[in-house]
Amino acid sequence: MRDFFKWVTKMKIKFKLNGVVTEVEVEPHETLLNVLRDKLKVKSVKYGCGVGECGSCTVLLNGKPVTSCLVLAAKVDGYEVVTPDYIAQTHVGKIIIDAMLEEGAIQCGYCTPGFLTTIYAAITKGIRNIEDVKRALIGNICRCTGYINVLKAVKKILSETK
Amino acid sequence: MLAINSVNTYRIPQKFEYYKPRDLREALELLNSIEDAKIVAGGTDLVVDLKYRRVVPKALIDVSELSELRFIRTDGNYIEIGSAVTMQELVESEIVKKSLPLLAEVVESIGSWQIRNLATIGGNICNASPAADSVPPLLTYDAELELASLNGPRTVSIEKFFTGPKKTVLERGEILRSIKIPLSQQKFGWSYVKIGRTSFDLAKVSVAVLLRAEDGIVSEVRIALGSVAPTPVRARTTEKSITGMSLERAAVRASELIVSEIAPIDDVRSTAWYRSRVAKILVRDAIWKAYERFLQVGDKNEDQV
Ligand SMILES: Cc1cc2nc3c(=O)[nH]c(=O)nc-3n(C[C@H](O)[C@H](O)[C@H](O)COP(=O)(O)OP(=O)(O)OC[C@H]3O[C@@H](n4cnc5c(N)ncnc54)[C@H](O)[C@@H]3O)c2cc1C
Ligand code: FES
Ligand code: FES
Numbered sequence: 001m002r003d004f005f006k007w008v009t010k011m012k013i014k015f016k017l018n019g020v021v022t023e024v025e026v027e028p029h030e031t032l033l034n035v036l037r038d039k040l041k042v043k044s045v046k047y048g049c050g051v052g053e054c055g056s057c058t059v060l061l062n063g064k065p066v067t068s069c070l071v072l073a074a075k076v077d078g079y080e081v082v083t084p085d086y087i088a089q090t091h092v093g094k095i096i097i098d099a100m101l102e103e104g105a106i107q108c109g110y111c112t113p114g115f116l117t118t119i120y121a122a123i124t125k126g127i128r129n130i131e132d133v134k135r136a137l138i139g140n141i142c143r144c145t146g147y148i149n150v151l152k153a154v155k156k157i158l159s160e161t162k
Numbered sequence: 163m164l165a166i167n168s169v170n171t172y173r174i175p176q177k178f179e180y181y182k183p184r185d186l187r188e189a190l191e192l193l194n195s196i197e198d199a200k201i202v203a204g205g206t207d208l209v210v211d212l213k214y215r216r217v218v219p220k221a222l223i224d225v226s227e228l229s230e231l232r233f234i235r236t237d238g239n240y241i242e243i244g245s246a247v248t249m250q251e252l253v254e255s256e257i258v259k260k261s262l263p264l265l266a267e268v269v270e271s272i273g274s275w276q277i278r279n280l281a282t283i284g285g286n287i288c289n290a291s292p293a294a295d296s297v298p299p300l301l302t303y304d305a306e307l308e309l310a311s312l313n314g315p316r317t318v319s320i321e322k323f324f325t326g327p328k329k330t331v332l333e334r335g336e337i338l339r340s341i342k343i344p345l346s347q348q349k350f351g352w353s354y355v356k357i358g359r360t361s362f363d364l365a366k367v368s369v370a371v372l373l374r375a376e377d378g379i380v381s382e383v384r385i386a387l388g389s390v391a392p393t394p395v396r397a398r399t400t401e402k403s404i405t406g407m408s409l410e411r412a413a414v415r416a417s418e419l420i421v422s423e424i425a426p427i428d429d430v431r432s433t434a435w436y437r438s439r440v441a442k443i444l445v446r447d448a449i450w451k452a453y454e455r456f457l458q459v460g461d462k463n464e465d466q467v
Pocket of ligand 3: 105106107108109110111112141142143144145
């Protein structure tokens with residue numbers, strides 16, 4: 001029985017990272033956040049709370065925003081992962097960042113990659129209503145801005161995207 | 163969340179094996195052959211528990227991708243939901259929106275978008291938190307749980323599933339396969355009211371109600387509560403007593419009776435005293451809200467529970 005299922009303590013996973021097929025060796029206790037930051041040096045993904053509450057570690061997993069601090073890296077074999085640094089290079093990503101800068105929606109900046117990723121996911125999913133974007137952002141916490149400027153930025157983003 | 167900064171939550175501070183079985187049978191065989199193996203679905207409860215070392219498994223068996231656990235279907239008598247369906251998939255399901263509006267409303271309020279994309283309904287049930295938000299609605303729906311094991315399947319009513327905080331009747335080697343919700347020919351009004359620090363936070367007290375009335379008289383009512391006892395509670399005594407009463411009397415009487423059906427505790431989120439007081443008010447409000455919805459739904463949604 002054991003041989004059949006392969007005893008997995010270390011495994012190579014293969015997944016698409018920002019469109020590029022990536023292979024990396026992971027251990028079962030490593031999270032996607034750990035592997036992205038420490039092994040693949042993707043530092044745009046931030047560690048805030050580590051327990052799913054702050055959203056600073058948000059990445060897109062098969063197009064859907066998730067908290068990478070709660071995703072086991074081993075699971076990600078065969079998936080597509082998109083991180084904030086990649087989103088920042090896209091057309092919509094640039095519109096989001098410009099609007100956030102213009103509206104003062106960034107202070108220390110620690111939460112920003114997470115906001116960028118969730119707002120990007122909402123916009124590209126076709127969410128057009130400010131209240132719906134607000135609901136989509138419930139899982140992103142900012143200690144600095146007080147959210148008013150974030151929402152101003154969202155309004156701007158909605159008017160500048162289609 | 164208790165004392166977030168007292169441990170480093172960046173890493174999981176323990177080692178274990180990880181398996182991603184290809185089908186349910188393989189998952190069951192693994193579960194049988196490894197002592198101390200844990201099922202993982204979305205990981206939104208389990209990975210947190212692993213970080214805090216509240217569980218120390220030898221191995222994890224990932225069921226989140228098993229197609230046998232990932233479906234929503236209906237045959238006209240039942241709606242069946244696979245245990246590994248995510249909360250966000252439920253939010254976006256037309257079947258759920260149309261026929262289970264109470265469940266649709268509740269899952270939409272669970273966690274955040276990021277969490278709902280990972281969290282599964284099976285994980286919410288099997289984690290057996292008295293505060294699990296999907297459970298009071300499922301209790302009012304008289305949901306049945308289909309458990310799979312190498313010895314064959316068995317069905318348990320959700321009312322019999324929980325035995326205490328984090329405790330269920332799941333035996334070693336068993337996996338929750340699906341949730342079956344019987345469809346009623348009758349239309350109900352529904353409500354879910356919950357008190358928490360924020361909507362994102364776990365509930366201090368929550369109440370789900372399904373209700374039908376005729377000429378202002380309660381003809382059928384189902385009430386379930388979360389976070390007011392070691393397990394989620396179906397308030398059968400209260401339901402029986404207020405059936406046949408006018409709405410005004412029923413709401414007042416339910417508020418009086420409900421305290422005898424709950425056993426709240428003191429914990430980090432609230433006190434027993436506060437929970438009892440709030441449960442009384444919430445039950446009353448939930449009954450009125452369900453009645454208002456009942457009047458609104460008119461003759462639409464014939465196959466709604
Ligand atoms: C930030 C945050 C916010 C949250 N907000 C809410 C909220 O508002 N309301 C709420 O109710 N919950 C909330 N939760 C808790 C959690 O997200 C839910 O309980 C979720 O549904 C758990 O599902 P999962 O798939 O992630 O479970 P997992 O963590 O994968 O598993 C949970 C438990 O169930 C067992 N299990 C899972 N699937 C099966 C199966 N098929 N058969 C047998 N056992 C199984 C596992 O072994 C484990 O013990 C929140 C969590 C976080 C981190
Ligand atoms: S670090 Fe993942 S949600 Fe806070
Ligand atoms: S800008 Fe500092 S946390 Fe948001």
